[in-house]
Amino acid sequence: MLEDGFHDVPAGKLAMIVTYLEMTSKTDTRDVPLPAGLTFRRVAADITWYRDIFTRVGGLDWLWYGRLVLKDDALDAILSDPQVEIYTLSRDGQDLALMELDFRKEGACELAYFGLTSDLIGTGSGRWLMNKAVELAWAKPIERFHLRTCTIDSPQALDFYKRSGFTPVKRSVEIADDPRVLGVLPDSAGPMVPLLRP
Template sequence: MSSKVYYLQQLSLSQLSAKPMNEHLSVQEIIEQQAQKSREFYIAVGKNWQWNDKLAWSEQQWLDYIESNQLRTFGAYIKGLLAGYFELHKHSDNSVEIAYFGLTADYLGQGLGGDLLTRCLQTAWQWQANKVWVHTCDLDHPSALANYQARGMSLYQTILEH
């Protein structure tokens, strides 16, 4: 089965079309047990979108993944329950990739995606990025591409993968 992969970017914070944060949504950077939380978040959010590239990873692979200080993980919570997460990866060229972004199934369709993406992009820019970028595909949430574009990210490449 083939899918389209979309690459989007923002070249300055001024391109951000911010959406106000839902007052019930709190975002926290994960410092303690980052590998464990990254794995939990990846499974909780990714199970709906065929994220399976890391499902077979060992505990050591997760520890190796988060070892770099160039990877930051953020959990999004409503009333203490996981609503979603994002991970940012800073590359050697000072670009910041949104490595993972999404909501858990219980919080889809409530307008939280734009709120969380706004916070994600603001956080990426605070990390002295020269560009923020992401890739998504047509296997992700049907509103994913539109959400990225509504927050001011522009499409710069589309690839058909087989």
């Protein structure tokens, strides 16, 4: 059991509070239009495309690292699994969003990754894309739609998920290697989290 109080986090590590959220029946969504100039599509993602969009959506601003530390074969196994669906929003030929639905556990869908590049923040694209996520997830025979977010992600993320119909159900503390120390992300990534090298 974790004792109350402060706990040192070693240099070279990140510490974050992870909140687990779920939706156990399809929520009503507020209809919003897809902003002009954007198109929505499912992607048959390869490793190069995926790492690029993953880094642009979450790595540089929010220190997303989970998929960046995977070996090529491990990442390819996820991307090529027919139970994993990857979508994006594009404008003028450039992909600007990542939505990943993972149906690999029977009866459930995990919103594994969801985010927009800074170009789309504040345009209504996030609400439109979340509505699409809810629609696609519940089009399958699931009983639970779930996700995780953490305290180093966008400060708006948790409230956005709650407004989208997800309910917080659990919290945990995660400690992991800082991806900047690992060389997976540049030192300038995640400016809101101080970089402490060992």
